[in-house]
Amino acid sequence: xxxxxxxxSQGEEVVTGQxxxxxxxxxxxxxxxxxxxxxxxxxxxxxxxxxxxxLQEISVRADCCLCTGGLGPTSDDLTAEAVSKAFNLPxxxxxxAFEQIQHFFIxxxxxxxxxxxxxxxxxxxxxxxxxxxxxxxxFSLQIGRCWFAFMPGVPSExxxxxxxxxxxxxxxxxxxxxxxxxxxxxIGIGESAIQQYISxxxxxxxxQLGFRASPDDVQTKLxxxxxxxxxxxxxxxxxxxxxxxxxxxAIDGLGQTSGDLVFVVDQLxxxxxxxLAAVETASQGLxxxxxxxxxxxxxxxxxxxxxxxxxxxxxxSAKTLASAIxxxxxxxxxxxxxxxxxxxxxxDKDQAIILYNVLLTKHGFYQTTHPVAGPAPRKQxxxxxxxxxxxxxxxxxxxxxxxxxxxxxxxxxxxxxxxLYVNE
Amino acid sequence: xxxxxxxxSQGEEVVTGQxxxxxxxxxxxxxxxxxxxxxxxxxxxxxxxxxxxxLQEISVRADCCLCTGGLGPTSDDLTAEAVSKAFNLPxxxxxxAFEQIQHFFIxxxxxxxxxxxxxxxxxxxxxxxxxxxxxxxxFSLQIGRCWFAFMPGVPSExxxxxxxxxxxxxxxxxxxxxxxxxxxxxIGIGESAIQQYISxxxxxxxxQLGFRASPDDVQTKLxxxxxxxxxxxxxxxxxxxxxxxxxxxAIDGLGQTSGDLVFVVDQLxxxxxxxLAAVETASQGLxxxxxxxxxxxxxxxxxxxxxxxxxxxxxxSAKTLASAIxxxxxxxxxxxxxxxxxxxxxxDKDQAIILYNVLLTKHGFYQTTHPVAGPAPRKQxxxxxxxxxxxxxxxxxxxxxxxxxxxxxxxxxxxxxxxLYVNE
Numbered sequence: 001x002x003x004x005x006x007x008x009s010q011g012e013e014v015v016t017g018q019x020x021x022x023x024x025x026x027x028x029x030x031x032x033x034x035x036x037x038x039x040x041x042x043x044x045x046x047x048x049x050x051x052x053x054x055l056q057e058i059s060v061r062a063d064c065c066l067c068t069g070g071l072g073p074t075s076d077d078l079t080a081e082a083v084s085k086a087f088n089l090p091x092x093x094x095x096x097a098f099e100q101i102q103h104f105f106i107x108x109x110x111x112x113x114x115x116x117x118x119x120x121x122x123x124x125x126x127x128x129x130x131x132x133x134x135x136x137x138x139f140s141l142q143i144g145r146c147w148f149a150f151m152p153g154v155p156s157e158x159x160x161x162x163x164x165x166x167x168x169x170x171x172x173x174x175x176x177x178x179x180x181x182x183x184x185x186x187i188g189i190g191e192s193a194i195q196q197y198i199s200x201x202x203x204x205x206x207x208q209l210g211f212r213a214s215p216d217d218v219q220t221k222l223x224x225x226x227x228x229x230x231x232x233x234x235x236x237x238x239x240x241x242x243x244x245x246x247x248x249x250a251i252d253g254l255g256q257t258s259g260d261l262v263f264v265v266d267q268l269x270x271x272x273x274x275x276l277a278a279v280e281t282a283s284q285g286l287x288x289x290x291x292x293x294x295x296x297x298x299x300x301x302x303x304x305x306x307x308x309x310x311x312x313x314x315x316x317s318a319k320t321l322a323s324a325i326x327x328x329x330x331x332x333x334x335x336x337x338x339x340x341x342x343x344x345x346x347x348d349k350d351q352a353i354i355l356y357n358v359l360l361t362k363h364g365f366y367q368t369t370h371p372v373a374g375p376a377p378r379k380q381x382x383x384x385x386x387x388x389x390x391x392x393x394x395x396x397x398x399x400x401x402x403x404x405x406x407x408x409x410x411x412x413x414x415x416x417x418x419x420l421y422v423n424e
Numbered sequence: 425x426x427x428x429x430x431x432x433s434q435g436e437e438v439v440t441g442q443x444x445x446x447x448x449x450x451x452x453x454x455x456x457x458x459x460x461x462x463x464x465x466x467x468x469x470x471x472x473x474x475x476x477x478x479l480q481e482i483s484v485r486a487d488c489c490l491c492t493g494g495l496g497p498t499s500d501d502l503t504a505e506a507v508s509k510a511f512n513l514p515x516x517x518x519x520x521a522f523e524q525i526q527h528f529f530i531x532x533x534x535x536x537x538x539x540x541x542x543x544x545x546x547x548x549x550x551x552x553x554x555x556x557x558x559x560x561x562x563f564s565l566q567i568g569r570c571w572f573a574f575m576p577g578v579p580s581e582x583x584x585x586x587x588x589x590x591x592x593x594x595x596x597x598x599x600x601x602x603x604x605x606x607x608x609x610x611i612g613i614g615e616s617a618i619q620q621y622i623s624x625x626x627x628x629x630x631x632q633l634g635f636r637a638s639p640d641d642v643q644t645k646l647x648x649x650x651x652x653x654x655x656x657x658x659x660x661x662x663x664x665x666x667x668x669x670x671x672x673x674a675i676d677g678l679g680q681t682s683g684d685l686v687f688v689v690d691q692l693x694x695x696x697x698x699x700l701a702a703v704e705t706a707s708q709g710l711x712x713x714x715x716x717x718x719x720x721x722x723x724x725x726x727x728x729x730x731x732x733x734x735x736x737x738x739x740x741s742a743k744t745l746a747s748a749i750x751x752x753x754x755x756x757x758x759x760x761x762x763x764x765x766x767x768x769x770x771x772d773k774d775q776a777i778i779l780y781n782v783l784l785t786k787h788g789f790y791q792t793t794h795p796v797a798g799p800a801p802r803k804q805x806x807x808x809x810x811x812x813x814x815x816x817x818x819x820x821x822x823x824x825x826x827x828x829x830x831x832x833x834x835x836x837x838x839x840x841x842x843x844l845y846v847n848e
Binding site for chain 1: 433438439440441442443444445446448449451453454456462463464465466467468469471474576624636663704707708709710711712713714715716717719721722723724725726727728770771800805815
């Protein structure tokens with residue numbers, strides 16, 4: 001049996017809906033992968049009696065509780081006081097914590113408000129958790145069966161504290177049998193198509209198969225028990241990935257390439273020392289925006305759909321445009337995205353635009369065509385991703401083949417509403 | 425005293441962190457504005473005993489409970505069963521609900537799986553809530569002091585059911601005294617600067633003042649009790665807004681212009697029938713991406729920082745570039761964004777880039793300069809917003825003044841690290 005864990009978020013802004021509680025989901029993912037069973041999330045506001053009641057409930061119900069929020073300097077930050085009252089532990093002043101808080105202000109050339117003094121008060125017997133990223137130190141303590149850790153609610157501070165202080169403590173305090181999660185990330189194929197593709201593969205009962213569709217990819221998840229032989233794990237993952245073919249852009253959890261599509265493209269572009277000039281229509285700047293900071297993206301321009309100007313053969317136009325840009329640009333790749341569909345179609349979730357992506361490299365033109373339906377933001381996002389995906393497919397193909405002349409062996413792929421013709 | 429309300433989310437995907445629970449935040453905002461006090465959010469997985477325990481707890485603690493999830497056809501959808509067991513109410517078959525579910529499949533030319541039959545089972549004495557957007561009907565029932573409403577977990581279906589069935593019921597079942605929330609949205613000024621600006625204004629005790637900093641704006645929130653005179657409310661809001669000056673781009677809750685900065689710019693550009701050509705550097709396509717679908721954005725191009733190419737006088741370069749684009753572009757406005765800072769500075773959260781925005785219109789050049797620090801995604805986002813904000817300030821200034829020659833009355837604004845010179 002895994003130890004049980006609860007997540008507890010404090011803050012009026014959470015219960016009133018001003019803030020979406022992303023901390024709870026982030027922490028849950030972390031601890032599930034460590035080997036905990038998460039049984040409950042609870043959020044309460046800044047009312048002392050609610051906090052006290054909840055802390056007492058959890059202390060007799062769970063093996064571990066991770067709490068966020070309520071450690072700030074203002075009067076509505078009540079966590080330490082609530083712990084003190086709930087478990088009858090007087091608050092004690094911690095001079096070292098106080099010094100750290102003062103130091104935080106000195107470094108920033110600011111005067112420490114008197115109210116920050118309360119952040120150095122901790123319930124008796126608790127252990128301080130230093131916070132180098134803000135003024136609020138965390139603390140932990142064991143109450144009966146339950147080990148509590150209290151962290152600030154600011155997500156960036158919370159994540160630092162968790163990864164650097166709490167996670168190592170959890171691993172030493174609890175007997176954990178972490179499962180192995182492998183995530184196969186795909187683009188250009190839907191969840192139901194994936195299910196059909198892999199339906200012939202026999203997945204052992206003790207391996208949990210799951211899917212997760214996000215705006216940026218569809219993930220196929222395989223959760224292996226700790227005692228599953230590594231070799232068998234690799235074989236099964238490779239079987240699944242093989243069925244999904246070129247739609248797979250990354251596999252997490254096997255020590256292979258990871259990250260999102262942009263990260264994968266970024267790695268490939270940098271490794272090959274390539275540079276790119278791009279033309280965007282449907283993605284309207286989002287392709288460039290996603291590649292923020294990438295040195296290989298020399299330029300990108302957005303222009304309204306050419307169809308507006310009466311252009312009908314978009315594929316030919318895209319090629320002409322790419323060739324023209326190649327003449328003037330310093331980039332060795334030119335990527336042009338055009339689409340068929342007027343503004344009305346673009347904003348009608350039930351109608352599809354047709355995307356035409358053309359990539360021009362020294363090996364010639366590569367192109368993809370995709371119908372994309374859904375709300376306008378989905379069309380914009382898919383347009384950016386599918387253009388980048390053409391780049392990825394090309395780069396993967398040349399990486400895997402040292403002789404460019406072999407490029408024409410790249411097969412034609414037709415799946416999930418996507419057709420890829422290469423080197424035609 | 426407002427009636428108390430709890431939000432309860434069911435689903436393994438929520439407690440394991442696979443899904444961020446946006447339903448809870450959305451519902452909370454809705455019911456707070458109706459006049460409820462939200463006391464708790466709780467999420468539990470697909471374990472029958474946990475569900476039963478939680479339902480029993482809430483039934484004696486809250487006046488109202490809104491529940492999402494667990495109404496699907498599969499074996500892990502346990503809500504109706506849990507309610508039945510928790511309150512000893514046998515499940516009853518509802519032929520009309522069954523007919524609706526069958527109809528849903530017939531409309532879509534699909535065969536109804538046998539498992540969907542369970543979605544027509546409801547606890548005795550409950551009232552069905554029809555769901556025209558999916559297969560899972562909701563239901564409601566009163567248990568002791570608490571009125572429960574159960575909705576599907578799919579956000580789009582949940583929102584429909586809430587707005588069309590549950591909200592009207594809440595308004596008739598409960599005596600509610602909704603507060604009036606006014607939100608003043610600003611850009612280019614921080615929370616602490618706002619506090620200083622408005623410190624001289626006397627805010628009555630019964631008006632709650634709050635702040636919320638998001639990546640896209642800083643919001644000053646004034647929550648008025650229901651019996652606060654409307655005239656006094658308007659006067660106070662106008663006083664606060666006046667202190668914040670041109671930083672205010674929208675006010676929600678007074679029947680005035682609303683929406684985010686892009687929406688405001690979109691309205692102004694469309695009203696004036698203007699068109700824009702833009703050059704982006706630091707925002708790298710994000711300005712264009714934010715304006716998705718806007719007909720007035722004719723073109724936008726991203727290029728890497730000119731500083732890389734040894735350009736030192738960025739402001740002069742921006743003007744030259746804007747003039748050159750004006751020669752060839754069909755757009756009547758040209759907006760050029762350049763910045764000082766290399767890639768290292770851009771990616772160092774503790775260092776600031778200096779943004780130079782130049783807007784060229786038939787009235788000449790307008791410009792802003794802003795230092796922007798923080799992580800790279802913040803710099804990118806602020807760069808997009810601050811460029812759009814220059815456009816907004818210009819448009820507001822010409823809207824308010826019918827004679828262009830009066831433009832030079834626009835004052836110089838220097839606040840929150842922002843300097844705006846106009847018509848120099």
